[in-house]
Amino acid sequence: MQNDTIRALSTTVGRRSFLKMAAVASVFGATSSFASEKVTRAATEEEVKNPFPGSKKVKTICTSCSVGCGVIAEVQNGVWVRQEVAQDHPISLGGHCCKGADMIDMVRSEVRLKYPMVKENGQWKRLSWDDALNRIATKLADLKKKDGADAVQFLGSAKMSNEQAYYFRKFAAFFGTNNTDHQARI
Structure with missing residues (x-):
């Protein structure tokens, strides 16, 4: 049928x-x-050369993974408006992966989470940073007291720098567990 x-x-x-x-x-x-x-309309020659007059270029490092590729961020009035690949960077040698090329879109996204949220009674509610950290600390302490430190696993992210991953691992050890992993398996 x-x-x-x-x-x-x-x-x-x-x-x-x-x-x-x-x-x-x-x-x-x-x-x-x-x-x-x-x-x-067609862009003028000046708009192509300098689309954001008064902006400044800032050399920085891509935060997508721990490789450390170079990015030149163009900033105007505290807002990241454009990015280029750092051609002279010793790590990336003038190239980017797809994550690095998309870094500006991640930072400027309208749907990016900018503050802690909790879902209560089916509705999302904004929390203060202090309240969010207190809730997390209380939940971790309760889990450790009730089920032991190995009842928790700490899962890292490709968004972490080497230093952040180091401190993340140290925090897990301080908590009392060896249950750590990392999701960036490329």
Whole structure:
């Protein structure tokens, strides 16, 4: 029964017909609405060279993993507005991986979590940093008291620098467990 339905649907519109219709729809639909001269214009030569006048370039390190590739961040009024690869950097030698190339988007994302949240009664509620840390500390202390230190596992992240990973491991040892791991297995 199901195969008959699929067969009937597939003979209604063939693959070639579908592709032709999609091409026609994209040409007439998208092009006419977005390529109007009133909507877009060519950038001036000055805008291409210096799109953010008054900004400053800051050499920094990509924080995506612990390799330490070079990034040149362009900052205007305290906001990261553009990035380039550090061509003279001894580690990355003028290249980036996909994570490094996307670093600015991670920092500027509208959906990035910027403060602690907790879900209570099915609704997300913003917490203060002190309240969040107190809740975590209380929960860890309760788990350690009830089930022992090995009831907890500390899982690291590729977003950690070498130094952060070092302190993370030291914290786990201080807590009393050897249960640590890291998810960046590339």
